[in-house]
Amino acid sequence: MSPGDEHDGYGGSGQTRTRLPEGNTGDVHGGTRRPARGSRSLLMGVGVVVLLVAAIALANRGGNPSDASPSTTSPGKAATAPTGTRPVTGTNGTVPTGYAHDEQGAQSAAANYAVALGSTDMYQRGPREALVRAVYAPEVVDDLLKRLDTLYSPAFMANTGLEPNGTAPTDLTFVARTVPIGTEVTDYSEDGATVEVWYVNLTGLAGKGSTKPVTSAWFTSTQKLGWTAEGWRLTSNDEREGPTPVNGDSRASVAEEIAAAVEQYGGFTYAR
Template sequence: MSLGDDTGQTRTRMPERDGDPYGGSRRGGRSSSRSLVTVVGVVVILIAAIAFANRGGGDSAADDGGGGGGDAPKASSTAASGKKPVDGKAAGIPSGFAHDKQGAESAAANYSVVLVSADILKPARRTEIVRQVFVTDQRARLEDRFNQAYSKEFLSNLGLDENGNASAGSPYISRTIPVGTKVTSYSDTAAAVEIWCTGVFGTAGEKTTNPVTNDWFTMSLQLHWVDGDWKIDSFSQKDGPAPVPGDDKASTAEEMAKAVQEYGGFTYAR
């Protein structure tokens, strides 16, 4: 599936053997022949097709932590600050971020997690997400674009029903983990933040053609300070930076499904 332009592409992966594609196999490098589009690829193409104009923050210089001066970021730029995390939530998503650079980074990290999650595939939940994390004037158009992208046919290709639910015994996994953040521009009303991410995506089923794999990507979010919180005006995504693949033995489908059930994802980052 493609919404068409040259800023992103769908990603596919073919299983290397019949039966359980996890047990006994080893993860290799990135392949040009993956089997099904992942949520990540679709989000890239979807947002690129909308072609939002970035607004504000373009003439603000970043500080040492923002990487705008060309120097390598210091350890303190991504270390724990000692400040308490936000304690508010709206639609199950952290809210009430500080009106400063760290607050913008925290908002961007949390928003990257929810935008590339299994929840975005569920129509009811998707509406809540769009209305919570985006600025008001982008919501209606974005919700329509998401609904078109995540059609019944697309969900079926992922092994999900029209409500984004997986069949019994074959849970669909889409979990994003921010590795680091960088403010590239900042003002009192707007901020541009890059989030370096990794994640796991796919179906943890023994006979799936879309086994759980991992990916590395960088999201760029344009944020606006609106009604006492940071909201997304637009975002884009690119591949990498990706490390050399390790030689870890792939887990079985059962082990992957159990891990996702037992280990909850993080909802706050710095």
């Protein structure tokens, strides 16, 4: 049973690293080679090459060939491009903080909150309280914590394959990680925003003898955020299943490989 089914779309995380999305680059297809036709043709050819090199360099930087400075405009729905403003300036425990007071900042906050709220910390009472207080608006925290304490009961832990305190059994690694695929702002004002986050969630126990193998599930969470003295904070978080892609032809890894990958590869800090 995916933890997302039980607590409205809380996603998973690991240690965080800054990940600035890169600009799209395309292949440059030149025309058929022709014989040289004098110095004028040679100069024109050199000029074209220089322009192509400059365009490729700017594209790799996420810029526009007509503007060498970093883009400061908001990307479209289908675009993910870096801006000239650093999107995250600090942390609150393990949760990135310091998001800009604009639509991009709200999207960055929503993506990182989806990651944080399904981490292994959510399965242990002390770390769960610290995490919830770091991402939710103060006025909703206390009631939410009471409901979560009821949700993460010994019966729920047993069904997940965990010990009553939320830790993995001996020789097994508990995996709870979320990877955002994209975000969209559906409503925005200076005081609040509604952001949808599409993500894939990995959950299960990795290791020899595991009866709860790590599986993936796809969800879209609808996060309502308010602008507070501490920046963007969640006021509610709901989820629905999908969109879910068709499974590919990749071979499923053995439990030991999954356990090693979780330890080896840290998570990211996401920024719009």
